[in-house]
Amino acid sequence: MAEGAITRPAGLTRRRAVRRARLPRVSRWQAAPVTAALLVFSGYPLVYLVGLALTESTLARPLQSWVGSDNFRNALDNEIFTGSLWRSTLFAVLAAAGQLVIGTGLALALAARARRLGLLGGLLLLPLVTPPVMVGVAWKLLLAPVGGAVNGTLALVGLPAVNPLGDERGAFWTLVVIDTWQWTPFVVLLVYAALLGVPEELREAAVLDGAGHWRLLVSVVLPYLRPALLAVFLLRLVGGFKVFDIVYVVTAGGPGAATNTSTYEIQRTALESFQVGTAAAETLVFSVMVGAVATIVALVRRRAVRAER
Amino acid sequence: MSQPLFRPGTSRRTVLRGALGLGALAAAGPLLAACGGEAGEALDPTGRPDLDGVTLKVLVNQPNAGAFEILRKSFKAETGADLQITPVAYDKLLAKSVLDVQSGAGQFDVIMYWYVGLGTLAAGGVLEDLTAYIKANPDIDTGDLLPSIYDPYTLYEGKRWGLPFDGDTHILYYNTELFERYTLEAPRTWEDSNAAAEKITKDSRGEHYGVIIEGQQVPIILGCTFANRLVGFGGRFLDEAGKPVLASDEAVAALQSVLDAAPHALPTPLQTGFDQALPAFLSGKAAQLEFWTDHSVKAQDPEHSQVVDKWDVVTLPVGGSNTKPATSLDAGFALGVSTLSKRKEAAAAFVKFAASKKQNEAQIADPTSGSDPIRTSTLSAPVFKKSFGRAADVVAEGLSGSPLVWPNGPKAPELLQVLVDELALAFQGKQQARQTLEKVHSAWEKELG
Numbered sequence: 001m002a003e004g005a006i007t008r009p010a011g012l013t014r015r016r017a018v019r020r021a022r023l024p025r026v027s028r029w030q031a032a033p034v035t036a037a038l039l040v041f042s043g044y045p046l047v048y049l050v051g052l053a054l055t056e057s058t059l060a061r062p063l064q065s066w067v068g069s070d071n072f073r074n075a076l077d078n079e080i081f082t083g084s085l086w087r088s089t090l091f092a093v094l095a096a097a098g099q100l101v102i103g104t105g106l107a108l109a110l111a112a113r114a115r116r117l118g119l120l121g122g123l124l125l126l127p128l129v130t131p132p133v134m135v136g137v138a139w140k141l142l143l144a145p146v147g148g149a150v151n152g153t154l155a156l157v158g159l160p161a162v163n164p165l166g167d168e169r170g171a172f173w174t175l176v177v178i179d180t181w182q183w184t185p186f187v188v189l190l191v192y193a194a195l196l197g198v199p200e201e202l203r204e205a206a207v208l209d210g211a212g213h214w215r216l217l218v219s220v221v222l223p224y225l226r227p228a229l230l231a232v233f234l235l236r237l238v239g240g241f242k243v244f245d246i247v248y249v250v251t252a253g254g255p256g257a258a259t260n261t262s263t264y265e266i267q268r269t270a271l272e273s274f275q276v277g278t279a280a281a282e283t284l285v286f287s288v289m290v291g292a293v294a295t296i297v298a299l300v301r302r303r304a305v306r307a308e309r
Numbered sequence: 310m311s312q313p314l315f316r317p318g319t320s321r322r323t324v325l326r327g328a329l330g331l332g333a334l335a336a337a338g339p340l341l342a343a344c345g346g347e348a349g350e351a352l353d354p355t356g357r358p359d360l361d362g363v364t365l366k367v368l369v370n371q372p373n374a375g376a377f378e379i380l381r382k383s384f385k386a387e388t389g390a391d392l393q394i395t396p397v398a399y400d401k402l403l404a405k406s407v408l409d410v411q412s413g414a415g416q417f418d419v420i421m422y423w424y425v426g427l428g429t430l431a432a433g434g435v436l437e438d439l440t441a442y443i444k445a446n447p448d449i450d451t452g453d454l455l456p457s458i459y460d461p462y463t464l465y466e467g468k469r470w471g472l473p474f475d476g477d478t479h480i481l482y483y484n485t486e487l488f489e490r491y492t493l494e495a496p497r498t499w500e501d502s503n504a505a506a507e508k509i510t511k512d513s514r515g516e517h518y519g520v521i522i523e524g525q526q527v528p529i530i531l532g533c534t535f536a537n538r539l540v541g542f543g544g545r546f547l548d549e550a551g552k553p554v555l556a557s558d559e560a561v562a563a564l565q566s567v568l569d570a571a572p573h574a575l576p577t578p579l580q581t582g583f584d585q586a587l588p589a590f591l592s593g594k595a596a597q598l599e600f601w602t603d604h605s606v607k608a609q610d611p612e613h614s615q616v617v618d619k620w621d622v623v624t625l626p627v628g629g630s631n632t633k634p635a636t637s638l639d640a641g642f643a644l645g646v647s648t649l650s651k652r653k654e655a656a657a658a659f660v661k662f663a664a665s666k667k668q669n670e671a672q673i674a675d676p677t678s679g680s681d682p683i684r685t686s687t688l689s690a691p692v693f694k695k696s697f698g699r700a701a702d703v704v705a706e707g708l709s710g711s712p713l714v715w716p717n718g719p720k721a722p723e724l725l726q727v728l729v730d731e732l733a734l735a736f737q738g739k740q741q742a743r744q745t746l747e748k749v750h751s752a753w754e755k756e757l758g
Contacts, residue, residue: 058429058433058719059404059407059408059411059429059433060407060410060411060429060430060432060433060434060435061432061433061434062411080730144585145576145577145580146575146576146585146589146594147588163576163577163580165580166576166577166579166580168737252525252526252527253526254525254526254579254580254733255577255579255580255733255736255737256526256579256733256734256736256737256739257730257733257734258737268726271404272400272404272527272722272726273722273723273726274403274404274407274429274722274723275723
């Protein structure tokens with residue numbers, strides 16, 4: 001048998017045998033810290049969460065009595081929570097898509113300008129390094145209907161006042177804009193780094209074949225970047241699902257329930273209504289939904305990677 | 310080469326090991342949760358602790374932090390004991406105190422609580438039963454505590470869980486300059502108030518707003534706005550038997566009244582919380598504001614107010630067929646002893662000290678305390694008249710009467726969240742007043758059984 005060849009035990013498919021051969025092997029004691037960490041930080045919370053979801057649990061008295069699926073029924077009967085699932089998905093998709101488009105555009109512009117980001121890169125990072133709570137406070141002050149900077153400026157130029165946080169659509173879109181403002185620089189950085197990895201010879205070959213800037217972008221650069229772009233999209237999609245700080249500070253889920261995302265609603269159920277059992281059920285439902293959406297994007301990305309190979 | 314820990318594929322042994330591990334974790338969950346809440350030794354009702362050198366850890370409502378600084382000095386001077394004060398935002402007070410006990414941290418000896426959380430704290434084992442302590446200490450003089458607040462703040466399932474500390478109520482502030490400019494009388498009914506709001510907002514063409522409707526979707530803000538009209542129209546949250554009465558004609562009329570005022574209010578009610586409402590009134594931008602009594606101090610402070618001597622107060626107006634004014638117990642705080650305190654007798658001694666006649670008057674005398682009367686004797690004390698000025702009579706009238714009591718059982722936080730969620734939908738125009746309150750009524754009935 002040649003050196004390095006894979007021995008395949010009986011009953012094992014070739015694919016499994018290859019995967020098994022590639023697995024890094026560590027001793028039990030070396031793996032113990034990781035195993036313990038997984039049990040403490042993932043296993044225990046998950047088991048406890050499931051326990052809460054299946055029992056009558058309040059903040060003061062968790063795990064009182066077995067209630068089966070009642071908490072799940074309460075969660076799914078609650079229009080505010082089911083509405084929040086849709087709102088969270090819409091928010092995550094719109095924000096991630098917006099950030100990807102704008103971020104990619106900016107990254108392309110920066111890459112066309114120079115191979116180093118320099119001072120501009122530092123400035124770009126400013127929204128990213130600002131604490132989300134401060135971002136929320138700043139935007140809230142800017143958009144205050146009375147005494148806000150935006151309306152003050154509009155009044156100076158004789159335009160009527162606006163109050164985007166006062167109506168449902170305006171408030172929702174304002175949050176999308178704020179999230180986009182904060183996280184687009186992150187996308188810029190990642191896409192910029194990916195752009196640096198586009199082989200120069202590929203560009204040169206395309207140019208020799210007569211491709212212009214647009215054709216180069218559409219037929220060479222973007223297809224090459226597709227897996228990276230989908231990975232960035234996935235990252236920001238999950239980030240969008242997790243949004244909490246700016247909702248808490250800017251709109252507190254309002255007006256009405258217009259910006260009540262699932263994370264905010266779960267917090268309200270657990271820490272304002274103290275219905276910890278229902279909040280645990282909501283968390284599990286939300287996790288399944290996020291997992292499903294993220295899996296779809298991950299599958300699309302995997303297909304793109306395979307296609308590239 | 311050593312054996313790999315994880316092998317591809319699953320053996321029966323792996324499944325058994327995994328199941329055992331998960332079972333152990335599942336068993337550990339309740340155990341860990343239970344061991345968190347181990348109570349300290351029971352409170353000795355007749356115990357006379359040596360307080361000299363003791364430091365008590367006190368969880369307080371952030372706006373009352375100043376009051377506890379005053380208390381800290383006088384408590385130290387009288388007993389030698391010190392206080393370590395932890396201020397927390399009003400809407401996080403309940404969760405913080407529950408989690409402190411539930412997690413087993415036991416960071417606090419004394420807990421300040423909004424009376425709406427009384428049932429949650431008592432049933433959840435967070436507060437020590439003070440019934441025997443109060444009986445054993447007649448110098449507490451419970452007969453002097455305002456009857457309108459003593460039971461709602463401290464009585465749950467026939468036991469006393471604390472002593473009142475801050476007897477909060479709302480009154481209606483109005484800008485006298487704006488009312489005079491538009492030839493309006495002080496509002497005695499909610500219909501007057503709404504008419505004044507409409508006139509000022511329309512006639513001033515956006516320069517001023519006739520009223521501030523605080524509609525942020527949290528119980529202590531939007532809940533107060535509704536409660537003030539509810540009591541004015543003669544409605545109640547619960548009847549004597551503790552059953553909801555929110556689908557009543559009085560309640561519907563009250564909600565309709567506040568919805569009618571919304572178009573003439575500072576924009577926009579659902580966004581308006583304390584941080585928008587107070588500057589709008591103190592800058593003279595808005596003409597009417599329902600707020601707590603201690604706001605009168607700030608309204609007369611030139612550093613904070615542009616309406617010094619340009620405001621007045623009235624008791625909460627009446628509405629519909631109701632002609633008897635009453636106030637609503639909006640907010641209102643008491644002090645209790647944490648079940649995890651290691652110094653329960655000392656903590657109880659401090660609670661008694663803070664609720665004493667002398668300290669209540671000392672609090673009232675200091676405009677920075679943010680405290681309100683809790684004793685009948687305080688209402689007739691000269692210091693109360695001096696401190697509260699023109700608001701004194703209105704406050705005394707409200708606290709001496711039969712104010713609206715909010716739910717305070719174990720389900721109260723959930724009930725109030727349902728209420729404000731539905732009220733917000735009504736403000737958005739998504740449902741009518743009656744439909745809103747019928748939904749709330751039905752949800753409350755389901756919760757309360």
